[in-house]
Amino acid sequence: DGGITQSPKYLFRKEGQNVTLSCEQNLNHDAMYWYRQDPGQGLRLIYYSQIVNDFQKGDIAEGYSVSREKKESFPLTVTSAQKNPTAFYLCASSMTGQPRSGANVLTFGAGSRLTVL
Amino acid sequence: AQSVTQLDSQVPVFEEAPVELRCNYSSSVSVYLFWYVQYPNQGLQLLLKYLSGSTLVESINGFEAEFNKSQTSFHLRKPSVHISDTAEYFCAVRGSNMLTFGGGTRLMVKP
Numbered sequence: 630d631g632g633i634t635q636s637p638k639y640l641f642r643k644e645g646q647n648v649t650l651s652c653e654q655n656l657n658h659d660a661m662y663w664y665r666q667d668p669g670q671g672l673r674l675i676y677y678s679q680i681v682n683d684f685q686k687g688d689i690a691e692g693y694s695v696s697r698e699k700k701e702s703f704p705l706t707v708t709s710a711q712k713n714p715t716a717f718y719l720c721a722s723s724m725t726g727q728p729r730s731g732a733n734v735l736t737f738g739a740g741s742r743l744t745v746l
Numbered sequence: 747a748q749s750v751t752q753l754d755s756q757v758p759v760f761e762e763a764p765v766e767l768r769c770n771y772s773s774s775v776s777v778y779l780f781w782y783v784q785y786p787n788q789g790l791q792l793l794l795k796y797l798s799g800s801t802l803v804e805s806i807n808g809f810e811a812e813f814n815k816s817q818t819s820f821h822l823r824k825p826s827v828h829i830s831d832t833a834e835y836f837c838a839v840r841g842s843n844m845l846t847f848g849g850g851t852r853l854m855v856k857p
Contacts, residue, residue: 633789664847669755671836671849672790687844697816719789733778737789 630706631656635720637736640712642707643746648739650705652720659725662702662735666717675718678703679725707743715745748841749775750848757830758854766853767822769837775785779820780838780845790836796820803845807831827855 638678642648651725654661660679664672666711672685678697697703703722721735753768771777778797782790794805801813811822820837832855839847 635789635857655818660814669849671752674844677844685850721789733845734780734795735782735845737782737791741788742787 633720633722635718635741637696638739638741640741643645643742644745646710647706647708648722648741648743650707650718652686652703652705653701654703654720654722654736654738655701656722658698658722658736658738659696659699660714660723660732662723663683663687663695663703663705664719664721666719666740672719675705714743717742726743748775748777748839748846750837750839750846751822752837752848752851754851755849756852757853758856759827760824764825764855765823765827765831767835767853769800769820769822769848771818771820771837771839773818773839775839775841778840779811780840781805781809781820781822782836782838783851784834784836787834793822793835799823808840820842827853829852829855829857 636651662674662677669742673689676695678684694706718741720738724732724733749772751770760767781793783793784790794803796813804810809824828830834849834850834852838845
């Protein structure tokens, strides 16, 4: 079955450490996204990529980095510069193009919960 | 710029009662509207969407939403809720570019 796989599901990090969250999709989607979810704040966009080797900052990119070397993969690194990294991180993907074609209908992974100790 | 406001952070309701989850948006361009549902410790799943055509859209599990352009709203309704509907619901809007999500409404169905 096609879908998005995020790993690890739970991750603990000490302050000052970088961690990388994995996101892999086999939906043949061009676009991939990373969101951060905090209680009561909905989803906030960290980074997105609409094509391989290209990505754009979202609303809260500071302290995060991404790469898009393969269409299927969009890993997110939470760096030590991120002041408050404890959160639930969601990866998503979609087709590109006009909304009526299905673009921007996001398929989400199950999420990764990061806790900083 | 576009924004989405979900007016209620939590909605408690008894099983088999009707429910409405409110969503208002602002956008300077034509919009496409979505409702997503999130069960505990899971990702979001698309519940229904409005892209064009009929302003009333339905999901397979009894939810419906109506796009009201004059009131800039896309409220989600269900005439009779079930315990299994307990989840968080997110309204989202796409205007000129990216998808913007509301803050979410936690629906709590009580027996």
